[in-house]
Amino acid sequence: MQKTPEANYPEWMGKLKKSLQQTRGAPESRYFQLATCDFRGMPQVRTLVLRELDSTSTILYAFSDLRTEKIAELRQCNDCALCWYFAANREQYRMSCKATVVTIQSDPNRLRACWNTMSEQGKKQYFWGHPKALLADSQTIKSEATTSEPPSHFCLIALEPYEVDYLSLKATPHHRMLHTKNNDEWVARAVIP
Numbered sequence: 448m449q450k451t452p453e454a455n456y457p458e459w460m461g462k463l464k465k466s467l468q469q470t471r472g473a474p475e476s477r478y479f480q481l482a483t484c485d486f487r488g489m490p491q492v493r494t495l496v497l498r499e500l501d502s503t504s505t506i507l508y509a510f511s512d513l514r515t516e517k518i519a520e521l522r523q524c525n526d527c528a529l530c531w532y533f534a535a536n537r538e539q540y541r542m543s544c545k546a547t548v549v550t551i552q553s554d555p556n557r558l559r560a561c562w563n564t565m566s567e568q569g570k571k572q573y574f575w576g577h578p579k580a581l582l583a584d585s586q587t588i589k590s591e592a593t594t595s596e597p598p599s600h601f602c603l604i605a606l607e608p609y610e611v612d613y614l615s616l617k618a619t620p621h622h623r624m625l626h627t628k629n630n631d632e633w634v635a636r637a638v639i640p
């Protein structure tokens with residue numbers, strides 16, 4: 448089997464940047480699905496928005512709320528998986544990642560900068576109340592005013608992939624590459640889709 452050393456800049460990162468660039472007019476192209484493992488050992492999956500991509504460190508960032516279940520799940524087991532399909536490009540990325548939760552306590556300046564990039568509408572969601580708390584009969588969600596400082600439950604999820612499975616359906620036969628990170632070096636293998 449042919450293995451191609453990719454050093455510290457894997458080919459998948461170039462492809463992902465290109466996929467994002469080519470679909471930049473479609474907001475949904477920044478949505479990916481993140482799967483975690485819950486306390487029963489069951490998979491849990493949900494949609495997140497890519498907020499930042501650090502192509503040098505190959506880390507993906509999403510904003511979230513410390514009070515949501517995914518955060519407790521990631522704190523229990525920081526191995527997670529994401530799946531991303533770019534419909535316009537017919538490309539799928541599946542990644543196995545290590546997650547780190549960045550909080551106001553761990554990096555206040557970073558969190559403040561992230562908070563400031565959000566729209567008022569986006570900020571308001573963080574003041575609706577505790578996620579998944581039951582709504583009483585006839586209770587309505589109040590749209591509280593936002594604050595210039597991020598609330599203490601605002602957080603950043605940093606996702607660092609260590610395996611990337613890339614599949615392109617653009618041409619026939621399809622093209623699939625497995626990228627693996629070993630001791631900071633990426634290696635790619637072409638496989639049968």
Ligand SMILES: Cc1cc2nc3c(=O)[nH]c(=O)nc-3n(C[C@H](O)[C@H](O)[C@H](O)COP(=O)(O)O)c2cc1C
Pocket residue numbers: 478491492493494495496497509510511512515516517518578
């Ligand atoms: C299009 C879309 C984008 C979303 N983006 C985010 C996001 O960036 N961060 C986030 O925490 N939740 C986001 N959500 C909500 C999550 O999918 C999920 O419902 C919520 O975070 C609670 O998940 P949990 O209970 O599994 O932790 C988004 C949902 C949709 C449909």
